[in-house]
Amino acid sequence: MxxxxxxxxxxxxxxxxxxxxxxxxxxxxxxxxxxxxxxxxxxxxxxxxxxxxxxxxxxxxxxxxxxxxxxxxxDAGADEAARLIDEHVARIVDDAAAARRKAAALKSALGGELPGLLIAVLKGPVLADAVEQVLTATAHEPGMAVLAGLHVEARPGALALTATDRYRLSTRTLVPARPTERTWAGTIDGDDLRAAAATVRRSALVRIEAVPHGIRLRMPERADRHCRLLSEDFPDHRLMLASLGEVGTRATVPKELLLRALEEHPGDCVTLHVCADGVTVQPSHDDDPPVQLPAAVTGAALRIRFEMTTLYPAVSTAIGPDVMVELRGHDGPVTIRSADRGDLTTLAMPVAFAPSA
CATH class of the missing domain: 1.10.1660.10 (Multidrug-efflux Transporter Regulator; Chain: A; Domain 2)
Known part of the structure; x- marks a missing residue:
């Protein structure tokens, strides 16, 4: 050359x-x-x-x-190169998670493995389900680590788990297997809790103890799991809940039918028409037929529009065969919860939608 x-x-x-x-x-x-x-x-x-x-x-x-x-x-082709890169990144993520767990345990050991403050004893499968349900309302935002965390509030007879990504707020209240007189509150790293969920699920009972810089999950015949405490203040979700407007329309819909309609909907956004005849999932195009769902509806008819990534997780994590959707107009926060169990509640924000559309 x-x-x-x-x-x-x-x-x-x-x-x-x-x-x-x-x-x-x-x-x-x-x-x-x-x-x-x-x-x-x-x-x-x-x-x-x-x-x-x-x-x-x-x-x-x-x-x-x-x-x-x-x-x-x-030296590999495109597909093989992509596979090798994915494998490498997965190893890095696994190694980082393992390092975080070992570091938390090491810090506890350096502190003399002081007894933690017992804040709750829960059945492992119940706790794991609750953590995974509520964590669907988290998000990883640069500079806002708290939005990827789970806020834990322990009070006598109850343990409340709450998460929000500013577009959704999900909260579930659990009744401990053993009552405690202690109160405690803190926001725990969501990734640490996700990593611990599989182990927690296989444990009959889990002791949740507050320790410096986090919580310790103690399980019989299993290694302790340490989850980090986040330093940022959690958004004032109590004020948000207290300031909600009056519910104008309620609809109780079969969960599986609604999920199926959302799964088959081709758009990134979905419009629901709620009226006395039921709930209709509006088509994305004029040529497509609407999907009509049976529902028990009270209150005024209205149309409301959601991002699919906001509505679907809120519905999918609801407990029980039916979900109750409580609406506060076309632009107000919507409450989605079980029709017969109120211990898991999710608020979902609709997207801008003209009432005359």
């Missing part, structure tokens, strides 16, 4: 975001040899068609991929 078509190592470094020293290392390791090397000066030159490989190499190293794995990805 004529020298005029090649790039000196400095120019190639600028084009790819790699330093000259890194390019020399990758050349020596065989991952990215230069197109040509001047036999007298030893100066290295690179071709334009090497930019893509060099850029991919840099990005793979930025996600901490080992050199051997990098070479496998660079």
């Amino acid at each position: 004529p020298p005029s078509e090649l790039m000196p190592i400095g120019v190639f470094a600028q084009r790819t975001g790699l330093t000259s020293s890194a390019l020399r290392f990758y050349a020596d390791s065989g991952l990215l040899p230069p197109a040509e090397v001047d036999p007298l000066s030893g100066y290295r030159y690179y071709a334009a068609d090497q930019v893509l490989r060099a850029t991919a190499l840099r990005r793979l190293r930025e996600i901490a991929m080992p050199l051997a794995a990098v070479e496998a990805v660079l």
